Amino acid sequence: MSITNNGMVLGATPVAADGPEWVAEPTAYDAILLAGFGGPEGQEDVIPFLRNVTRGRGIPEERLEEVAHHYRHFGGVSPINEHNRELKAALEAELARREIDLPVLWGNRNWEPYIPDAIREANERGFTKLIAIATSAYSSYSSCRQYREDFAMGLESTGLEGTVQIDKVRQFFDHPGFVQPFIDGVRDALVKARAEIDGLDLGSEVQVLFSTHSIPSTDAAKSGPESRGFDADGAYAAQHRAVAEVVMAAAEAALELDSETSVPWQLVFQSRSGPPSMPWLEPDINDAIHALAGGPTKAVVIVPLGFVSDHMEVMWDLDNEALESCEDEGFWAVRTPTPGIDPNYVTGLVDLVLERRDGVPVGDRPHVTDLGPWYDVCRPGCCENVRLGFKPAAAGVAP
């Protein structure tokens, strides 16, 4: 991978460092690149998979053993690859329904089929312009830039940089298609809590915990473009807070609560993995649950706001650990669904592809928070990783 003398990264849409945040001209894409995290599909895959994920990351050995145990507990199989096969099929069905001729290629960051496999397949089928959907909604190194770096590395390792172009749809944390399944989930959970707990006061006796992956504080601070002036927790935390506010307002409206009543909620973090000496975003969801003990809370609603499907972080860290913490404290508790292949989500992803294909003006792009619509082309320095240092990335402006 090389950077041209005017600052453009080869393989990415050619825009200068001071180029546009949004691409308002149509682009004749040949195919969609569905980019997943990847997961093991049997006991023998567990260790090689974990090595792929943690290469060069300084994750303590004890943490790896603990995480290996989560996978071993489920036969060494993460459901994440099956989720992505289902999502691919759902996208294909929605594209066919709308008579849009865009094949979907699938490649993962950490397991087969790998991103370079998908890039090679694109080339073999004569595709030169790909629009990527990464299965990750928010801005941070792990949820945005790392996918873009893997695209750049994949183009380099296949020798196809300059031949195949990879663009990426904007981070979709505040796209209505992604947010609607969470609104439905919180509404349904509150209805259920009210039905099952006699005389429940939704204004004081429920706690909605919006949970997302913790990340190192240094990554959080660098999430999103510097120019936006976010606080120390960066765009990552700000985006989650903004979406949670929208979800709560919509769920409260659906329940027809009087305007005096607002349901208590907070943003919490899970799945921390660095050494204890390294600060990561807090509070941890289990600490937050235990801190509610002795207060008015009777019911806890856990919302996996940072995740698109019920993969290992949801199955283990929420459905096993966090629900157990609730049980320990005697709280009534439910975990609401992830978007999965909810029709709102699938339709929304196709809309995100079409807004790039058709060059929809930024003013016409759907978004439910004031932070969006997010950039088509990542800004200089966006989501960079100060621990790992600079690596070239596709679908953005250099550096």
Ligand SMILES: CC1=C(CCC(=O)O)c2cc3nc(cc4[nH]c(cc5[nH]c(cc1n2)c(C)c5CCC(=O)O)c(CCC(=O)O)c4C)C(CCC(=O)O)=C3C
């Ligand atoms: C922000 C974020 C998302 C959400 C965005 C997205 O969805 O992409 C996410 C998703 C996921 N993370 C996953 C798995 C793992 N993540 C790890 C480690 C890490 N994640 C991090 C962040 C994130 N991770 C970070 C900062 C690390 C430390 C290492 C590093 O600096 O990169 C490790 C290593 C062991 C451990 O320490 O836990 C594993 C096994 C799986 C697959 C689950 C399955 O198999 O079903 C998924 C979807």
Ligand SMILES: [Fe+2]
């Ligand atoms: Fe992770």
